[in-house]
Amino acid sequence: MPDMILAADGFKSGFVTLVGRPNAGKSTLLNALMGKKIAITSNTAQTTRHRFRAVLTREGFQMIIVDTPGLHKPHDALGEELNTSALKALEDVDVAAMLIDSSKPIGRGDEWVAAQLRGCRSRKICVLSKVDLATPDQIAAQREAAEGLAEWDAMVALSAETGYNVDAFAEEVVYLLPEGPAWFPPDMETDQPIEVVVAEFIREKILRTFHDEVPHAIGVALNEMEYDRKKDLYRIFAVIYVERDSQKGIIIGKRGAAIKRIGIEARADLEQLLGCRVFLDLSVKVKKNWRRDASQIRRFGYGEGA
Numbered sequence: 434m435p436d437m438i439l440a441a442d443g444f445k446s447g448f449v450t451l452v453g454r455p456n457a458g459k460s461t462l463l464n465a466l467m468g469k470k471i472a473i474t475s476n477t478a479q480t481t482r483h484r485f486r487a488v489l490t491r492e493g494f495q496m497i498i499v500d501t502p503g504l505h506k507p508h509d510a511l512g513e514e515l516n517t518s519a520l521k522a523l524e525d526v527d528v529a530a531m532l533i534d535s536s537k538p539i540g541r542g543d544e545w546v547a548a549q550l551r552g553c554r555s556r557k558i559c560v561l562s563k564v565d566l567a568t569p570d571q572i573a574a575q576r577e578a579a580e581g582l583a584e585w586d587a588m589v590a591l592s593a594e595t596g597y598n599v600d601a602f603a604e605e606v607v608y609l610l611p612e613g614p615a616w617f618p619p620d621m622e623t624d625q626p627i628e629v630v631v632a633e634f635i636r637e638k639i640l641r642t643f644h645d646e647v648p649h650a651i652g653v654a655l656n657e658m659e660y661d662r663k664k665d666l667y668r669i670f671a672v673i674y675v676e677r678d679s680q681k682g683i684i685i686g687k688r689g690a691a692i693k694r695i696g697i698e699a700r701a702d703l704e705q706l707l708g709c710r711v712f713l714d715l716s717v718k719v720k721k722n723w724r725r726d727a728s729q730i731r732r733f734g735y736g737e738g739a
């Protein structure tokens with residue numbers, strides 16, 4: 434990275450959080466802002482489990498992005514954990530950006546998220562997401578409806594998928610950030626340990642392969658991850674935890690076909706992430722009710738205090 438002035442008159446820095454109901458497009462926007470894949474995405478709602486920090490440093494600013502899990506009404510212990518961390522993320526951020534899917538009518542979920550936002554002190558940006566899926570009339574109507582939800586400092590209609598207006602969104606965020614120095618080194622892009630990112634990448638492949646068949650019933654733990662310097666190769670041994678024998682069967686598939694495909698896809702992504710060859714060993718274990726036990730959730734590395 435070239436020399437960069439990281440503390441000077443006019444340098445801006447601060448914390449930004451992306452909120453919105455599950456599937457609104459928060460992780461995709463985070464990846465689009467970063468210009469690379471950092472967060473996992475999928476069609477299954479509530480994909481994001483970690484309070485995740487990404488750091489974007491450019492000439493004149495540093496934004497630290499907290500990608501919150503979708504705010505929603507909890508229905509099990511995992512849900513409660515997610516809600517608590519989402520609400521915590523709203524405190525003490527400089528800018529909160531609420532994503533509203535342009536292609537879907539505003540619903541009670543959006544209203545609920547907006548109500549949480551109204552009470553917080555941060556500056557607020559309304560993001561109308563996924564405009565590539567909506568007609569101009571739909572977007573105009575959404576804009577009008579969204580205006581009544583909170584007192585917005587700015588409103589941006591964008592598509593994280595095509596990249597349309599992602600830069601405009603970044604500019605609005607920077608405009609609203611306070612002046613301050615860079616808090617992190619400019620080449621640092623995430624504060625997650627690499628093991629967590631690796632486990633999340635594997636989980637993403639499973640969610641994408643099975644959609645709603647095994648939605649929240651899986652957790653991924655790494656038993657071992659070691660780098661072989663001589664061979665320039667990572668050896669990764671991961672365990673996929675499920676709640677029931679039937680789920681184990683689904684994940685393994687006929688004669689191991691499903692888990693083999695997951696392994697191949699995850700390995701391709703991991704080789705890109707780690708910049709070297711990867712040997713990936715996946716196994717599946719049944720652990721009943723792990724989702725209902727909050728201490729277990731922490732042990733798996735999800736939620737607060739992980």
Ligand SMILES: Nc1nc2c(ncn2[C@@H]2O[C@H](COP(=O)(O)OP(=O)(O)OP(=O)(O)O)[C@@H](O)[C@H]2O)c(=O)[nH]1
Nearest residue numbers: 456457458459460461474479480481503563593594
């Ligand atoms: N067409 C289109 N699809 C998008 C866009 N942004 C996100 N998506 C898709 O919408 C789905 C949900 O996106 P995510 O980024 O995972 O949503 P999220 O808000 O992080 O979801 P949670 O983790 O459940 O809170 C994924 O299938 C994305 O590919 C967009 O701008 N255009």
